[in-house]
Structures are given as C-alpha cells and as structure tokens.
Amino acid sequence: MTTMTAASDRIDALHAAHSASLLRFLTRLTHGERQTAEDLVQETMLRAWRHVDTLPTDPDSERRWLFTVARRLFIDVIRSRQSRPAETPVFDMDWVSSAEDTVDVAIATQSILTAFDQLSDVQRGVLSDLHFRGEAPRDLARRLRVPLGTVKSRAHYALRALRNGMEATG
Structure with missing residues (x-):
C-alpha cells in the first residue's frame, strides 16, 4: 500500500468515525446554520488531511484533535464576521x-x-x-x-x- 493510499484510508476512517458527531457539535455552535457547520466539518477534515502524518493514533486523542480544530475554525468564523463592518442597506x-x-x-x-x-x-x-x-x-x-x-x-x-x-x- 502506498503512502497516499494509507493517508486516504486514514482520512476515510476519521471521516466515517467522527464526521456525524462533528457536524452535530458545529451545528449547535452555529445556532443551526447547517451550511456553515458542514463547511467547518469539511475544513476540519482538510486540516486532518494536511496533518495526517502527525495525527494522534489513539481514537480518543484523534477525536480531541478534530474537535479542537473544529472549535478553533468556528472561532475564526466568528472573528471574521465581527471584523467586517455592518452592511448598510442602500434604498432608492x-x-x-x-x-x-x-x-x-x-x-x-x-x-x-x-x-x-x-x-x-x-x-x-x-x-x-x-x-x-x-x-x-x-x-x-x-x-x-x-x-x-x-x-x-x-x-x-x-x-x-x-x-x-x-x-x-x-
């Protein structure tokens, strides 16, 4: 098995094991904004893919790692929303x-x-x-x-x- 195939299998296993619980967690954090929650799950898995060689191998540790990344990504979304100026409606x-x-x-x-x-x-x-x-x-x-x-x-x-x-x- 090649390194790329092993990495792909690992990410598939992570996704299968944790994506549903990550989605529930992020949906609660985003107050029901499912699209945002799904985007954050996807970004979390992308980060896992990028760090597949350094991911913890213990199931509890990998779950903690994923949830920590997801929470930090959520915080980044909130910060970016707060840093943008409020939209001012323009009406004719x-x-x-x-x-x-x-x-x-x-x-x-x-x-x-x-x-x-x-x-x-x-x-x-x-x-x-x-x-x-x-x-x-x-x-x-x-x-x-x-x-x-x-x-x-x-x-x-x-x-x-x-x-x-x-x-x-x-």
Missing part, C-alpha cells in the same frame, strides 16, 4: 412617489422620508428587511441570531416610531 426611496404629482403626495412622501431617516439604525434595518426586501420574520431572526419575538417586537416599535414621526411632521 423613489418608489414612494406616484403618478399623481400633487402637493399632498409630495408632502406625504417627504413626511415618510423624514420619519424614516429619524428611526434608529436597528429600526430602519428591521423595516427594510421585512417590508422592502420582503424577508420573512423567521428568516430575519435566524440571520440576526435573535428570537423571533425580538424581530416582531422591533418591527412593532419601528412602525410605531415611523407613525409618530409622520404625525409630528404633519
């Missing part, structure tokens, strides 16, 4: 205007734009995601990693603030 608010170009429509449009600009970033974000982009509340909660009730609450208070802002401008 021209949709507010209508075919009727009356003074009343212009005032209403300006009232909406002014009130929207006065919302906090969180309020603007949740309204933008839910109403402009049409994102489902459950999907938004999953993406933001907050409970569904938090998204609904933010949307409620954002709409209330928008209404109050519009009333204040007349």
Whole structure:
C-alpha cells in the first residue's frame, strides 16, 4: 500500500468515525446554520488531511484533535464576521412617489422620508428587511441570531416610531 493510499484510508476512517458527531457539535455552535457547520466539518477534515502524518493514533486523542480544530475554525468564523463592518442597506426611496404629482403626495412622501431617516439604525434595518426586501420574520431572526419575538417586537416599535414621526411632521 502506498503512502497516499494509507493517508486516504486514514482520512476515510476519521471521516466515517467522527464526521456525524462533528457536524452535530458545529451545528449547535452555529445556532443551526447547517451550511456553515458542514463547511467547518469539511475544513476540519482538510486540516486532518494536511496533518495526517502527525495525527494522534489513539481514537480518543484523534477525536480531541478534530474537535479542537473544529472549535478553533468556528472561532475564526466568528472573528471574521465581527471584523467586517455592518452592511448598510442602500434604498432608492423613489418608489414612494406616484403618478399623481400633487402637493399632498409630495408632502406625504417627504413626511415618510423624514420619519424614516429619524428611526434608529436597528429600526430602519428591521423595516427594510421585512417590508422592502420582503424577508420573512423567521428568516430575519435566524440571520440576526435573535428570537423571533425580538424581530416582531422591533418591527412593532419601528412602525410605531415611523407613525409618530409622520404625525409630528404633519
């Protein structure tokens, strides 16, 4: 048996023995982001492949090695997400205007734009995601990693603030 075949067999055995438990572990760490968890399992196995000559041979030690690598990769993902600046949505608010170009429509449009600009970033974000982009509340909660009730609450208070802002401008 060649060295490459032995290495391949070792990685196949590691994958068969530990991939399911690694996937469960990483799925919990990623709060159910299965795609991210699968990517991390794949990267963990790639690291094992790269270090196949130095991997522990004891089953408990190789399991600890794999889980340590997986946890460190997860930490790297979290750090990279935190180091990127938050995305700022860019919206073309021209949709507010209508075919009727009356003074009343212009005032209403300006009232909406002014009130929207006065919302906090969180309020603007949740309204933008839910109403402009049409994102489902459950999907938004999953993406933001907050409970569904938090998204609904933010949307409620954002709409209330928008209404109050519009009333204040007349």
